[in-house]
Amino acid sequence: MFTEEDSDDSSTLLESNDPLYDDVADHNDDAWLKEKLKLVELRSGRQTDAVLSCPMCFVVFTFDCQRHAYYKNQFRAMFVEETCQVVIDQILKCIPEKDQNVVEEQVLHPVRCRQCGVEVAVYDQDEVYHFFNVIHESPYA
Ligand SMILES: [Zn+2]
Numbered sequence: 001m002f003t004e005e006d007s008d009d010s011s012t013l014l015e016s017n018d019p020l021y022d023d024v025a026d027h028n029d030d031a032w033l034k035e036k037l038k039l040v041e042l043r044s045g046r047q048t049d050a051v052l053s054c055p056m057c058f059v060v061f062t063f064d065c066q067r068h069a070y071y072k073n074q075f076r077a078m079f080v081e082e083t084c085q086v087v088i089d090q091i092l093k094c095i096p097e098k099d100q101n102v103v104e105e106q107v108l109h110p111v112r113c114r115q116c117g118v119e120v121a122v123y124d125q126d127e128v129y130h131f132f133n134v135i136h137e138s139p140y141a
């Protein structure tokens with residue numbers, strides 16, 4: 001027969017036996033992310049708008065990006081992780097619309113996830129990545 005104390009012990013046991021729960025790993029992951037975000041703030045002088053990840057395999061592409069003013073699912077970044085691969089030998093030409101004041105056509109390269117190959121961004125002549133097909137999460141939420 002169980003007393004109240006016995007049932008408390010068994011719930012603690014169940015939690016510690018969960019193979020997917022690791023208190024130490026959880027704490028280390030959190031500390032690692034905070035350190036990464038602190039470095040971004042030092043370099044950029046601001047907080048990132050999001051952490052961007054691959055929609056297929058979930059690897060992280062950048063910890064330092066700015067959300068597009070109008071298109072809320074688009075982000076620009078200059079500093080990315082090695083999980084992104086610019087396809088230099090493939091060129092996408094962006095021809096400006098007539099009502100825009102831009103005269104020159106933009107030369108862009110597609111950017112793929114290095115791990116799974118899905119296309120996630122374009123890379124422009126100013127060395128800026130424009131992400132559009134990504135999972136975005138605020139690390140400060
Ligand atoms: Zn991927």
